[in-house]
Amino acid sequence: MTEQLHGLYVRDLRVSFDGFTAVDGVSLDVAPGDIRFLIGPNGAGKTTLVDAVTGLVRATGSVRFGDRELLGRPVHRISRLGVGRTFQTSTVFEELTVLQNLDIAAGARRGWATLLRRRHGTPDEVAEALEIIGLASRADQLAGTLAHGQKQWLEIGMLLVQDARLLLLDEPVAGMSHEERDATGQLLEKVSRDRTVVVIEHDMDFLRRFARTVTVLHAGKVLSEGTVAQVQADPRVQEVYLGHPVDAGTAPTPTEA
Amino acid sequence: MTTVARDPVTAADPEPPPTKPAAGPSRHRFRAAVGFAFGAALLFAVAPLMLSDFRLSLLAKYLCVAMVAVGIGLAWGRGGMLALGQGVFFGLGGYAMAMHLKLADAGPGNMPDFMLLYGQLDELPLWWRPFASPWFALPATVLLPMAVAFVLGSLVFRRRVRGAYFAILSQALAAAMVILLIGQQGTTGGTNGLTDIQGFFGYDLDDPVNQRMVYFIIAGTLLALLALTRHLMQSRYGELLVAVRDSEERVRFLGYDPATVKLVAYVVAAGMAGLAGALFVPAVGIISPALIGIVPSIEFVIGVAIGGRATLLGPVLGAVAVAWARTALSERFPGTWTYLQGLLFVVVVAFLPGGLASLIGLARRRDREPADADPPAGLFARLRRRREAA
Numbered sequence: 154m155t156e157q158l159h160g161l162y163v164r165d166l167r168v169s170f171d172g173f174t175a176v177d178g179v180s181l182d183v184a185p186g187d188i189r190f191l192i193g194p195n196g197a198g199k200t201t202l203v204d205a206v207t208g209l210v211r212a213t214g215s216v217r218f219g220d221r222e223l224l225g226r227p228v229h230r231i232s233r234l235g236v237g238r239t240f241q242t243s244t245v246f247e248e249l250t251v252l253q254n255l256d257i258a259a260g261a262r263r264g265w266a267t268l269l270r271r272r273h274g275t276p277d278e279v280a281e282a283l284e285i286i287g288l289a290s291r292a293d294q295l296a297g298t299l300a301h302g303q304k305q306w307l308e309i310g311m312l313l314v315q316d317a318r319l320l321l322l323d324e325p326v327a328g329m330s331h332e333e334r335d336a337t338g339q340l341l342e343k344v345s346r347d348r349t350v351v352v353i354e355h356d357m358d359f360l361r362r363f364a365r366t367v368t369v370l371h372a373g374k375v376l377s378e379g380t381v382a383q384v385q386a387d388p389r390v391q392e393v394y395l396g397h398p399v400d401a402g403t404a405p406t407p408t409e410a
Numbered sequence: 411m412t413t414v415a416r417d418p419v420t421a422a423d424p425e426p427p428p429t430k431p432a433a434g435p436s437r438h439r440f441r442a443a444v445g446f447a448f449g450a451a452l453l454f455a456v457a458p459l460m461l462s463d464f465r466l467s468l469l470a471k472y473l474c475v476a477m478v479a480v481g482i483g484l485a486w487g488r489g490g491m492l493a494l495g496q497g498v499f500f501g502l503g504g505y506a507m508a509m510h511l512k513l514a515d516a517g518p519g520n521m522p523d524f525m526l527l528y529g530q531l532d533e534l535p536l537w538w539r540p541f542a543s544p545w546f547a548l549p550a551t552v553l554l555p556m557a558v559a560f561v562l563g564s565l566v567f568r569r570r571v572r573g574a575y576f577a578i579l580s581q582a583l584a585a586a587m588v589i590l591l592i593g594q595q596g597t598t599g600g601t602n603g604l605t606d607i608q609g610f611f612g613y614d615l616d617d618p619v620n621q622r623m624v625y626f627i628i629a630g631t632l633l634a635l636l637a638l639t640r641h642l643m644q645s646r647y648g649e650l651l652v653a654v655r656d657s658e659e660r661v662r663f664l665g666y667d668p669a670t671v672k673l674v675a676y677v678v679a680a681g682m683a684g685l686a687g688a689l690f691v692p693a694v695g696i697i698s699p700a701l702i703g704i705v706p707s708i709e710f711v712i713g714v715a716i717g718g719r720a721t722l723l724g725p726v727l728g729a730v731a732v733a734w735a736r737t738a739l740s741e742r743f744p745g746t747w748t749y750l751q752g753l754l755f756v757v758v759v760a761f762l763p764g765g766l767a768s769l770i771g772l773a774r775r776r777d778r779e780p781a782d783a784d785p786p787a788g789l790f791a792r793l794r795r796r797r798e799a800a
Contacts, residue, residue: 232665244660246653253649261665268647
C-alpha cells in the first residue's frame with residue numbers, strides 16, 4: 154500500500170437524459186485522503202455524478218483522478234485506474250462465498266494462466282481484507298446468506314482488494330443498525346489513510362460524525378461546500394435541503410464552492 | 411481439515427494456509443477421481459457387456475448429444491447464455507467430418523456419389539477440397555465451430571445482447587444454417603444431407619467391431635470433455651463466470667470485461683458441440699439439416715435443463731435420459747413423445763429450475779456441506795432460505 158494518494162477533480166460536469174439535465178455543470182475537488190460526503194435532496198444528481206465518474210453514463214466536462222482523465226473510458230478501464238464504487242442496493246455475488254467474492258475482486262489484473270487454474274488458499278490481500286471488514290469467520294459462507302450490513306462491508310472489502318484508490322460509496326449505511334453504522338464509519342476512517350473516499354449519504358448523524366468535508370448538491374448544481382459546520386451554517390442549505398433553519402442562533406457564514 | 415496441509419500444491423504455496431478451509435481440495439479431487447473411475451467402468455465395461463450392438467450404437471449417439479450438453483451446461487448453467495442454437499456448431503463439426511469421410515469413400519480424385527447423382531458439377535467445389543486431407547478436416551471439426559462462435563460472440567456480447575435476445579439470435583442462426591444447407595443441394599446434399607458413409611479412416615463402419623471402436627472413442631472423448639469442464643468450473647475462471655452470470659454490471663465495475671469472460675465459455679461450448687457432431691457421423695452414418703436445425707437445438711437444451719444446467723453431470727445424465735426416453739417412448743407411442751417432452755420441460759423449469767441434480771445438491775446441503783459451486787437456487791432451496799431468514 155505504498156501508492157501515493159490522489160485527489161478527484163471534477164470540472165463543469167454535465168449529464169443529460171433526453172433533455173433532462175441531471176448534473177448541471179458541477180465542479181468539485183476532493184483532496185487526496187479526504188472523506189467527502191455528497192448530500193442533497195432526492196434528484197439532486199448525487200448518484201448520477203458517481204455514475205458519470207465511473208463511466209456508467211455519458212457526460213461532458215472533465216473528471217480527473219490524480220492526473221488521469223476518466224471521462225470517455227469504458228467502465229472496466231476506469232475501474233482498473235483505481236476507481237471503485239458500491240451501489241445503493243448491495244450487489245455481491247450471492248451464489249459465491251465471501252472468499253470467492255473477494256478473490257474475484259482482487260483478480261482483474263490476473264492473466265489467463267492464473268485464471269484458468271484453481272485457487273489455492275487465500276491470497277494475502279484477501280486475508281487482509283477479511284480481517285479489516287470483520288468477515289474472516291464467514292469466509293466460506295455464501296454471500297447471499299449474509300446480513301444486510303455484512304453485505305455492505307463485503308462490498309467495501311471488495312473495493313479494498315480491488316486496490317481501489319478512490320472509493321465511491323452510495324448510501325453505505327442505509328438500513329444498518331447503530332452499531333453497524335459506527336463500525337462502518339470506523340472502517341471508512343481506517344481505509345481513508347491511503348485512499349480517497351466519497352460517500353453519498355442521507356443519514357445526518359452519520360455525516361456529522363464521520364465526514365471531513367461535505368458537498369451539497371441541489372438540482373444538479375453545487376449548492377454549498379465546506380466542513381460540516383460550515384455547510385450546516387449555510388442559510389441556503391438550511392432553506393433548500395433541510396427546508397427550515399436548523400439553528401436560528403448561528404450566524405450565516407456563506408461558503409462558496 | 412488436516413487434509414489441506416497434506417495437499418502438495420498447497421504445501422508448496424508461499425501463501426499462508428487458508429484461515430478456514432472448507433471441504434479440502436484433495437477431498438474434492440478424491441471424490442472426482444472415484445466418480446470418473448465409476449463413469450469409465452460404466453461406459454467401458456458395463457455398457458458394452460450388457461447392451462446389444464444395436465443398443466450400444468444408440469448409446470454412442472446419446473453420448474454425442476451428451477457432449478453438446480456438457481458445453482451448454484458451461485455456457486448456460488454457469489455463464490447464463492441460453493445457447494439455443496448449438497445445432498449450428500454440432501452441424502459444422504458433423505459436416506466437416508462427413509465431407510472428409512465422403513471424399514475418402516469416393517477415393518482420391520473422385521467426387522462424392524451425391525454430386526455425381528445431381529450432376530450439376532463437373533468438378534469438386536473449391537471449398538470441399540481441403541477436407542480431403544484429414545490434417546485439415548479433423549482440426550476443422552473443432553476449430554471451425556469455435557471460430558464461428560468467436561466471431562458471433564465478439565459481436566453479440568460486446569453489444570450486451572443477453573437473455574431472450576441472445577437465445578432468439580442463436581436460434582435464428584440455426585434456422586439460417588439449415589436454409590443455407592438445403593438451398594445449396596448440389597454441394598451439400600440438401601435435405602438428405604451427407605448420407606451412406608461407409609468408412610472411417612480405413613475401417614468399415616458396417617463391421618460391428620469397428621462400430622464398437624467408434625463407441626469407445628466417443629465414450630473416451632466424453633470423459634475427457636467432462637474432465638476439462640470440471641477443471642474450468644473449479645478454476646478462478648469458473649468462479650468469475652458465475653459472477654458474470656449473476657451480476658454482469660458488478661463484474662465490470664471490478665475491472666473485468668464480461669464480454670471476454672462469456673466469450674471463452676461460449677467458444678469452448680461451440681468446440682464441444684463441433685466435436686460431438688464430428689463423432690456423431692461415424693456413429694450414425696449420416697448428417698443432415700434435420701439433425702442440426704431448430705428442433706434438435708432445442709432438444710439439446712431440454713436435456714440440460716432437466717438434468718441440471720449448472721452442474722457437471724446433470725447435463726450429461728439429462729441429455730442421455732431424454733434421448734433414451736425419446737427412443738423408448740416414440741417406439742411405443744409415436745405421436746405423444748413431443749407432448750411428453752414439452753410437459754417434462756415445463757414441469758422442471760417451473761418447479762425445479764436447478765434440474766434433477768439440484769435434488770442431490772439439496773440433500774448434500776442438508777449435511778451442512780459448504781457448497782462451493784452451487785446450482786442456481788431451485789424452488790426448494792429458495793423456500794428453505796426464506797424459512798431460515800424468517
